[in-house]
Amino acid sequence: xAGVIQSPRHLIKEKRETATLKCYPIPRHDTVYWYQQGPGQxxxxxxxxxxxxxSDKGSIPDRFSAQQFSDYHSExxxxxxELGDSALYFCASSLNTDTQYFGPGTRLTxx
Amino acid sequence: EDQxxxxxxxxxxxxxxxxxxxxxxxxxxxxxxxxxxQDPGKGPEFLFTLYSAGEEKEKERLKATLTKKESFLHxxxxxxxxxxxxxxxxxxxxxxxxxxxxxxxxxxxxx
Numbered sequence: 001x002a003g004v005i006q007s008p009r010h011l012i013k014e015k016r017e018t019a020t021l022k023c024y025p026i027p028r029h030d031t032v033y034w035y036q037q038g039p040g041q042x043x044x045x046x047x048x049x050x051x052x053x054x055s056d057k058g059s060i061p062d063r064f065s066a067q068q069f070s071d072y073h074s075e076x077x078x079x080x081x082e083l084g085d086s087a088l089y090f091c092a093s094s095l096n097t098d099t100q101y102f103g104p105g106t107r108l109t110x111x
Numbered sequence: 112e113d114q115x116x117x118x119x120x121x122x123x124x125x126x127x128x129x130x131x132x133x134x135x136x137x138x139x140x141x142x143x144x145x146x147x148x149q150d151p152g153k154g155p156e157f158l159f160t161l162y163s164a165g166e167e168k169e170k171e172r173l174k175a176t177l178t179k180k181e182s183f184l185h186x187x188x189x190x191x192x193x194x195x196x197x198x199x200x201x202x203x204x205x206x207x208x209x210x211x212x213x214x215x216x217x218x219x220x221x222x
Binding site: 031055058092098102 | 145160202207
């Protein structure tokens with residue numbers, strides 16, 4: 001069965017640079033979620049989109065923005081990167097806001 | 112304030128030694144409780160969804176149960192390949208689609 005696809009899998013950036021993470025949800029899923037997971041921590045909810053509209057907002061910094069496109073893929077844009085932004089970023093998708101299925105994650109390292 | 116607490120934080124079992132992981136929650140209007148397995152550096156892998164007290168679900172050596180205040184993940188005769196971090200997440204009626212994760216239980220099964 002098709003799973004959530006994330007790209008890139010690894011990303012290395014310098015401080016103050018910009019990064020864009022992409023997420024391709026499971027086909028026919030209508031909701032996309034973004035999470036940040038620091039070392040040894042649980043996933044922290046950032047933002048979600050339902051049918052291409054922002055539906056919930058969590059602890060997403062103002063430096064970050066996200067959107068969902070007409071083909072349902074989503075992008076997380078991160079600007080003015082800080083060392084503390086280094087983490088695993090997960091995208092998840094669901095149908096009708098039910099069970100969330102997670103992608104493999106993007107490991108972002110900020111130097 | 113909504114809260115999800117998992118215990119123990121870490122658990123070491125001998126192969127074949129059955130045990131249970133606990134997830135306690137305090138949310139208003141539970142919509143669903145979700146169990147995930149996460150291997151290091153990978154995305155959470157969906158295991159079970161429970162919606163109402165008294166519900167039980169099984170998959171191979173795992174069985175999840177739900178009461179009004181907590182959920183248990185029972186592991187019967189574990190094998191080394193069951194070693195992972197097990198995450199519990201809840202979705203509440205008054206907080207939209209957000210998942211609130213516990214900090215997880217790190218399970219190590221020793222051959």
